[in-house]
Amino acid sequence: MANKSVLIIDGDAASRAFLEMTFRKSGLTVLQTGLGREGLIFAWRDRPDLIVADPNLPDLPGETLVAKIRQDARTSQTPCIALSSDPNPERKAACLSAGFNEYLVKSAQAIPPLLEAITRLLSGKPVTGISRQGGMLFVFLSAKGGTGTSSLCANIATNIVKNEPESNVAVADLVLPIGSIGQIVGYQGEMDLFSVSELPAEQATDVFLRENLPKPPLWDFQLLAGCPDPEKGTLLQAKRVPELVSKLQQAFDYVLVDLGRSLSRISLPIIQQADVIVLIVSTDLSTVTLTQKVLEYLKAQGIKSERVYTILNRAVGLEGLTKPEAEKILGIDIQVTLPYMGSNFTLANNQHQPIIHKFPNDTTSISLKQISTDLAALARRLRTA
Ligand SMILES: Nc1ncnc2c1ncn2[C@@H]1O[C@H](COP(=O)(O)OP(=O)(O)OP(=O)(O)O)[C@@H](O)[C@H]1O
Ligand SMILES: [Mg+2]
Structure with a gap:
């Protein structure tokens, strides 16, 4: 972080002094002020590489501050981090939608994630074009049906919230012509991929999605349920879908998308755009062989294997290929194997409960937690690479 400068805008003198010391130790040049208006003057005059601001400023709200920063050509691309004493998710949402790139809550533990965010944002590409920006995007894919793709997508999303309670997480079921995550989590409402894609674009904004997507009890994430029936699935305006995914990324810290086994026009x-492609493979020979073809296809599309996170899921029973046998056919490493849970997996699904809630001490719960941590870390590493 040498030769980079950061501007601290924080009404609390002790906070400012502490941050200044911390940033200097990391090799950053530091500017600081306790007032929002002065912060704006410094930002426009001195053009810091990054701004860290407490949104509770004595003279103006952080939302106004960041909006002015974004409106001015000199600072429209400057990364801004809100470091706030307010843990309220609504405040977080307001700050992110006003233009902050990150929202972190002040605490004794906040410094490592703050430095991590600074490193990431300082090394980031400009905030334009189709780049990996906004929330992390994980897509879940399989080469064959019944491998556990939808169940794992939902369960991993819940574990991400458990690991990072401050984060907001969305799951989008894009499996056509009919989705299944609504059924797994027990959601029966009207809002789904079809109904949202029928809304005018100016109505289906990131703020709308964040405020209106349902949060199924126990699961802790917000859901964009799939098409409710095959007829709607065929009527869906496919061209709206990638745009919806981008809006979800603007609205949420993590977006997990179930693509099922579709390598279609819509999904490519x-x-x-995804940070990580989570490939679900079951242990039968035909699924593994087909998965190898999917991997070849992804490679031909320019997707690097470092973006692919492979889960071998013993969804069909104890028989089947071992991990080394499957790896040999696939030609890549499998990151993790999930054990066969017998009828317990289906039982949890039928009762619309996350595995971690229904069977907290099961090996699968422990693995799901670890996978969720690994995925978030991989995505962060890839963005800073
Ligand atoms: N590790 C496991 N142990 C036991 N059962 C499992 C395991 N993983 C998945 N299952 C079961 O496999 C079935 C299929 O799961 P799921 O619907 O998530 O798969 P899918 O790949 O999304 O299927 P589809 O192609 O229908 O979309 C479910 O009944 C689920 O309970
Ligand atoms: Mg499915």
């Missing part, structure tokens, strides 16, 4: 741009 989403796969290319």
Whole structure:
């Protein structure tokens, strides 16, 4: 972080002094002020590489501050981090939608994630074009049906919230012509991919999605349920879908998309935009062989294998290929194997309960937690690479 400068805008003198010391130790040049208006003057005059601001300023709200920063050509691309004493998710949402790139809550533990965010944002590409920006995007894919793709997508999303309670997480079921995550989590409402894609674009904004997507009890994430029936699935305006995914990324810290086994016109741009492609493979020979073809296809589309996170899921029973046998056919490493849970997995699904809630001590729960941590870390690493 040498030669980079950061502007601290924080009404609390002790906070400012502490941050200044911390940033200097990391090799950053530091400017600081306790007032929002002065912060704006410094930002426009001195053009810091990054701004860290407490949204509770004595003279103006952080939302106004960041909006002015974004409106001015000199600072429209400057990364801004809100470091706030307010843990309220609504405040977080307001700050992010006003233009902050990150929202972190002040605490004794806040410094490592703050430095991590600074490193990431300082090394980031400009905030334009189709780049990996906004929330992390994970797409879930399989080569064959019944491998556990939808169940794992939902369960991993819940574990991400458990690991990072401050984060907001969305799951989008893009499996056509009919979705299944609504059924797994027990959601029966009217809002789904079809109904949202019928709304005018100016209505289906990131703020709308964040405020209106349902949060099924126990699951802790917000859901964009799939098409409710095959007829709607065929009527869906496919061209609206990638745009919806981008809006979800603007609205949420993590967006997990179930693509099922579709490598279609709709899914390819989403796969290319994804931070990580989670490939679910079951242990039968035909699924593994087909998965190898999917991997070849992804490679031909320019998707690097470092973006692919492979889960071997013993969804069908104890028989089947071992991990080394499957790896040999696939030609890549499998990151993790999930054990066969017998009828317990289906039982949890039928009762619309996350595995971690129904069977907290099961090995699968422990693995799901670890996978969720690994995925978030991989995505962060890839963005800073
Ligand atoms: N590790 C496991 N142990 C036991 N059962 C499992 C395991 N993983 C998945 N299952 C079961 O496999 C079935 C299929 O799961 P799921 O619907 O998530 O798969 P899918 O790949 O999304 O299927 P589809 O192609 O229908 O979309 C479910 O009944 C689920 O309970
Ligand atoms: Mg499915």
